[in-house]
Amino acid sequence: MREITYLEAVREAMSQEMRENEDVFILGEDIGVYGGAFGVTRGMIEEFGPERVRNTPISESGIAGAAIGSALTGMRPILELQFSDFITIAMDQMVNQAAKIRYMYGGKGKVPMVLRTPSGSGTGAAAQHSQSLEAWVAHIPGLKVVQPSTAHDVKGLLKAAIDDDNPVIFYEHKLLYKTKGEVPEEQYSIPLGKADVKREGTDVTIVATAIMVHHALEAAEELEKEGISAEVVDPRTLVPLDTETIINSVSKTSRLVVVHEAVKRGGYGAEIASMIAESEAFDYLDAPIKRLGGASSPIPYNPELEKMHVPQVSDIIQAVKETLNKA
Amino acid sequence: MKDLKVPERITEENLIELYKQMWTIRYFEEKVDQFFAKGKIHGTTHLAVGQEASAAGVCALLDKEDKITSTHRGHGHCIAKGATPDKMMAELFGRTTGYCKGKGGSMHIADVEMGNLGANGIVGGGIPLAVGSALTAQMKKLNYVTVCFFGDGATNEGSFHEAVNLAAVWNLPVIFVCENNQYGMSGSVKEMVKIEDIATRAKSYGIPGVVADGNDIIEMMNVTNEAIERAKNGEGPTLIEAKTYRWKGHSKSDAKKYRTRDEENEWREKDPIKRLKELLISESVITEEQAESLQKEALKEIEDAVAFAEEGPMPTKDDLLTDVFA
Numbered sequence: 001m002r003e004i005t006y007l008e009a010v011r012e013a014m015s016q017e018m019r020e021n022e023d024v025f026i027l028g029e030d031i032g033v034y035g036g037a038f039g040v041t042r043g044m045i046e047e048f049g050p051e052r053v054r055n056t057p058i059s060e061s062g063i064a065g066a067a068i069g070s071a072l073t074g075m076r077p078i079l080e081l082q083f084s085d086f087i088t089i090a091m092d093q094m095v096n097q098a099a100k101i102r103y104m105y106g107g108k109g110k111v112p113m114v115l116r117t118p119s120g121s122g123t124g125a126a127a128q129h130s131q132s133l134e135a136w137v138a139h140i141p142g143l144k145v146v147q148p149s150t151a152h153d154v155k156g157l158l159k160a161a162i163d164d165d166n167p168v169i170f171y172e173h174k175l176l177y178k179t180k181g182e183v184p185e186e187q188y189s190i191p192l193g194k195a196d197v198k199r200e201g202t203d204v205t206i207v208a209t210a211i212m213v214h215h216a217l218e219a220a221e222e223l224e225k226e227g228i229s230a231e232v233v234d235p236r237t238l239v240p241l242d243t244e245t246i247i248n249s250v251s252k253t254s255r256l257v258v259v260h261e262a263v264k265r266g267g268y269g270a271e272i273a274s275m276i277a278e279s280e281a282f283d284y285l286d287a288p289i290k291r292l293g294g295a296s297s298p299i300p301y302n303p304e305l306e307k308m309h310v311p312q313v314s315d316i317i318q319a320v321k322e323t324l325n326k327a
Numbered sequence: 328m329k330d331l332k333v334p335e336r337i338t339e340e341n342l343i344e345l346y347k348q349m350w351t352i353r354y355f356e357e358k359v360d361q362f363f364a365k366g367k368i369h370g371t372t373h374l375a376v377g378q379e380a381s382a383a384g385v386c387a388l389l390d391k392e393d394k395i396t397s398t399h400r401g402h403g404h405c406i407a408k409g410a411t412p413d414k415m416m417a418e419l420f421g422r423t424t425g426y427c428k429g430k431g432g433s434m435h436i437a438d439v440e441m442g443n444l445g446a447n448g449i450v451g452g453g454i455p456l457a458v459g460s461a462l463t464a465q466m467k468k469l470n471y472v473t474v475c476f477f478g479d480g481a482t483n484e485g486s487f488h489e490a491v492n493l494a495a496v497w498n499l500p501v502i503f504v505c506e507n508n509q510y511g512m513s514g515s516v517k518e519m520v521k522i523e524d525i526a527t528r529a530k531s532y533g534i535p536g537v538v539a540d541g542n543d544i545i546e547m548m549n550v551t552n553e554a555i556e557r558a559k560n561g562e563g564p565t566l567i568e569a570k571t572y573r574w575k576g577h578s579k580s581d582a583k584k585y586r587t588r589d590e591e592n593e594w595r596e597k598d599p600i601k602r603l604k605e606l607l608i609s610e611s612v613i614t615e616e617q618a619e620s621l622q623k624e625a626l627k628e629i630e631d632a633v634a635f636a637e638e639g640p641m642p643t644k645d646d647l648l649t650d651v652f653a
Contacts, residue, residue, distance in 0.1 A: 062489025065455015073463035096449050104435035106427035107650035141651050165653035
């Protein structure tokens with residue numbers, strides 16, 4: 001099968017959907033001829049024109065609201081925010097409006113929209129352009145939250161997100177944009193709420209999200225050399241969360257390490273760990289659950305400090321060994 | 328009504344209906360006020376007594392296909408856009424027969440089918456939504472307009488600036504109606520805004536700004552009509568500032584220490600309902616007796632609404648988790 005990048009897969013998913021459905025359009029800052037902050041929409045304004053690839057003023061609250069209002073009246077907007085950190089400015093619209101409209105209105109009206117936004121550190125963009133804030137939105141009933149880790153997944157999940165009748169926050173990891181993978185040319189959908197076992201194993205379950213899926217797979221390779229068999233589970237969507245796949249995996253391996261890039265304190269890993277502690281898998285646990293996440297500091301600028309903020313492959317290996325008393 | 332300058336589509340019948348509608352709004356609010364005082368309704372509410380002319384006057388020019396977004400002080404807008412007081416009252420009573428099945432309450436009444444995209448508990452929260460609704464009209468080439476109601480306080484929110492600018496640069500068919508009722512909770516507009524007229528702000532977005540007497544339903548209809556024509560001709564948004572006054576406090580627990588009783592009495596003299604009544608009688612559209620009987624009909628409508636609300640079933644635990652997702 002042909003290989004394309006994660007970034008190309010995002011663009012292809014949008015373009016194919018826009019060819020199929022007149023109601024789908026994109027709005028965002030500098031997404032026109034500039035092609036967006038990361039070049040995801042490059043070439044799209046040429047194909048679809050400025051009506052459907054709408055370059056907006058720098059007004060995150062205004063454009064989020066415009067997306068919601070248009071969704072409520074029959075469109076299926078895709079809103080691009082340049083950096084996921086900027087959701088702070090759109091937060092009222094997403095949290096108090098988009099997430100709650102259907103419920104507040106007693107089931108009348110729907111908000112079929114996708115907010116796509118790049119998250120994560122590793123680019124030296126420092127504290128206001130590097131965060132992973134998915135736990136904020138995962139906390140809000142009424143929002144779905146997606147974190148694809150591969151080119152294949154990002155295409156299928158984005159189609160599912162666009163087709164969904166609810167507001168979906170879709171996190172693209174900026175370091176993954178250039179990663180390549182096998183991606184079918186035709187349209188396909190990966191259901192929201194279906195985890196993927198990225199590697200099977202028997203000794204320990206590593207639940208990892210976004211770029212940490214790749215770190216976890218690398219760690220698993222290393223661990224295999226030492227005779228440790230790690231299973232890597234990628235939830236792919238935080239809301240809805242595929243609890244069944246995670247519970248089954250932990251029941252099989254009896255050990256759990258949860259790893260994400262977001263700050264560990266209050267991070268979504270705590271939700272996954274608690275979910276396991278409350279589930280039937282708890283009885284199978286042979287070691288305390290381990291959580292790895294970002295340090296409790298803003299993301300630093302210095303590249304070495306920036307790395308130290310985020311879990312590395314070696315941290316995952318260490319955590320796995322600790323759960324096996326082999327550290 | 329030969330001396331009366333009203334938009335062409337407005338008939339004598341319409342004016343008579345509007346007179347009654349303003350009473351419906353006022354009686355709805357007064358009834359809700361009484362229920363809160365007695366503890367018969369829980370939560371909170373924001374009443375629009377004294378502001379009936381802007382809701383009724385603006386919505387009189389709208390068709391079913393046209394949309395509105397409303398505010399925390401939204402009961403009047405709801406009624407004027409075609410909502411029925413029975414389902415509204417049932418909502419305030421928290422019953423499943425209410426517009427939102429008892430899940431929204433006073434601040435979140437919506438009637439999407441009738442083009443009411445919802446009240447809003449966040450000051451300025453509905454302004455960007457209205458712009459989105461107008462964007463749909465433009466993109467799908469639908470010939471509807473969206474009216475966005477908000478208060479003076481909301482014009483100091485960032486969402487106002489972002490949304491009005493966006494509507495202006497995209498030339499969207501939206502009408503921004505600022506109901507300047509002089510106070511954002513306790514904050515007087517004189518303390519919170521440096522300029523005399525909020526409509527002046529329109530200039531900075533390159534759109535027309537119009538000041539109107541918000542207690543004069545005829546003037547409200549005329550300025551709205553012009554704004555609708557502009558919007559439908561592809562000339563973009565208009566900002567209308569309706570100068571008015573809320574007779575009641577901000578919400579149910581307001582001692583109104585921030586304003587004087589003299590000021591309140593001055594504004595009561597400018598009662599929008601009384602003004603329309605005097606006009607309709609002087610123009611021989613109705614008689615004093617007809618006016619009284621219309622008022623009674625409105626009261627009856629509210630009493631019936633209360634009866635309907637009281638009969639409605641309460642939601643159960645099964646309702647808690649429905650409607651979170653579509």
